[in-house]
Amino acid sequence: MSTEQRTFRRSVLDLGDAVLRPWGHALDLPGGTALALVAAAADPVIDRWNPLGTADPAAARAYLDRCDAAWTEGRTGAFAITDAADGTLCGNVALYWRDREDGLAMIGYWLLPTARGRGLAARAATAVARWGVETAAARRLELAHAVGNDGSCRVAERAGFRYEGTLRASFRYPGRDYNDEHLHARLAGDAW
Numbered sequence: 297m298s299t300e301q302r303t304f305r306r307s308v309l310d311l312g313d314a315v316l317r318p319w320g321h322a323l324d325l326p327g328g329t330a331l332a333l334v335a336a337a338a339d340p341v342i343d344r345w346n347p348l349g350t351a352d353p354a355a356a357r358a359y360l361d362r363c364d365a366a367w368t369e370g371r372t373g374a375f376a377i378t379d380a381a382d383g384t385l386c387g388n389v390a391l392y393w394r395d396r397e398d399g400l401a402m403i404g405y406w407l408l409p410t411a412r413g414r415g416l417a418a419r420a421a422t423a424v425a426r427w428g429v430e431t432a433a434a435r436r437l438e439l440a441h442a443v444g445n446d447g448s449c450r451v452a453e454r455a456g457f458r459y460e461g462t463l464r465a466s467f468r469y470p471g472r473d474y475n476d477e478h479l480h481a482r483l484a485g486d487a488w
């Protein structure tokens with residue numbers, strides 16, 4: 297499979313109550329995209345399990361620079377989850393190549409507190425996984441979450457990412473000790 301085929305292309309995915317839009321400087325969230333990222337980074341649950349590194353507007357703009365570059369190179373499919381009614385930010389779901397040639401991709405997500413509790417992360421992860429398989433020939437999609445992040449474990453299962461095992465001391469959040477992770481995955485041929 298060629299790199300050309302394994303390219304994530306800027307897309308908009310409609311979930312009904314939410315719309316997934318590419319992260320980047322062209323994303324025009326109400327109140328400002330950079331400020332929305334600063335607010336998201338300040339949420340303690342996001343900071344605990346998925347620190348964003350966007351504590352201030354300059355860092356948020358650098359984040360958007362990286363998103364634009366990754367989209368342009370087809371390396372990452374990084375989507376803002378936005379509310380279909382008012383366009384405000386709900387969260388994030390992103391798929392990126394771990395091994396592009398091999399079709400091995402990894403997914404991650406977070407939601408703002410106001411968007412939690414209605415199954416949105418599982419629906420967004422399912423939609424982006426399917427998009428990755430159907431438009432970029434992803435072969436295997438992995439999801440790793442810290443042991444103890446039980447909400448993310450449930451989201452993984454609900455999105456069809458089966459538990460495959462526990463990785464020991466596999467990941468370190470900035471400034472913290474290594475922690476174990478659950479590895480979940482789904483294959484392109486798994487039923488949706």
Ligand SMILES: CC(C)(COP(=O)(O)OP(=O)(O)OC[C@H]1O[C@@H](n2cnc3c(N)ncnc32)[C@H](O)[C@@H]1OP(=O)(O)O)[C@@H](O)C(=O)NCCC(=O)NCCS
Nearest residue numbers: 345346405406407412413414415416417441446447448450
């Ligand atoms: C993980 C996260 C995206 C889930 O948000 P969500 O989509 O609103 O989750 P839901 O409320 O729909 O819950 C999904 C499932 O997890 C369960 N759940 C949610 N939080 C939980 C918790 N703290 N402990 C145990 N189960 C939990 C729900 O009961 C639900 O179970 P069900 O499938 O049996 O109904 C959200 O909590 C979040 O953004 N966390 C911070 C960032 C993060 O952890 N990202 C993932 C990094 S790997």
